[in-house]
Amino acid sequence: MQGDHMVTVRPSGVSFAVTSGETVFAAAARAGLLWPTICGGNGNCGTCCSQIIDGRDGCLPIGEHEFETLSTVLRAPTDGSRRLACQLRIETDVTVQRRGVRPRPLTAECEELL
Numbered sequence: 183m184q185g186d187h188m189v190t191v192r193p194s195g196v197s198f199a200v201t202s203g204e205t206v207f208a209a210a211a212r213a214g215l216l217w218p219t220i221c222g223g224n225g226n227c228g229t230c231c232s233q234i235i236d237g238r239d240g241c242l243p244i245g246e247h248e249f250e251t252l253s254t255v256l257r258a259p260t261d262g263s264r265r266l267a268c269q270l271r272i273e274t275d276v277t278v279q280r281r282g283v284r285p286r287p288l289t290a291e292c293e294e295l296l
């Protein structure tokens with residue numbers, strides 16, 4: 183799709199497309215991936231925090247809420263090297279580091295069908 187950008191996640195190697203205006207976290211969910219979270223993608227818990235490996239210049243700036251969570255909840259750098267996936271919007275392909283990002287397991291109901 184036009185306007186899509188790809189996110190590649192290390193170390194799992196999964197990748198998925200992010201549409202314009204969509205967060206990385208939302209795009210991952212749409213692609214059937216689990217991204218570690220406690221707050222459900224509301225920018226409060228910091229659990230989705232990821233290291234930006236490539237494409238930092240194509241990440242939209244850190245907003246006020248993300249800044250607050252990064253600095254007060256996580257005490258993480260706010261220089262753009264760490265970002266909350268649930269707040270992160272991109273305008274280029276990026277590679278991030280976040281352990282635990284993986285395909286959503288099949289439900290028990292689905293397993294029974296196989």
Ligand code: FES
Binds near residue numbers: 222224227229230267
């Ligand atoms: S999922 Fe909680 S801050 Fe991103």
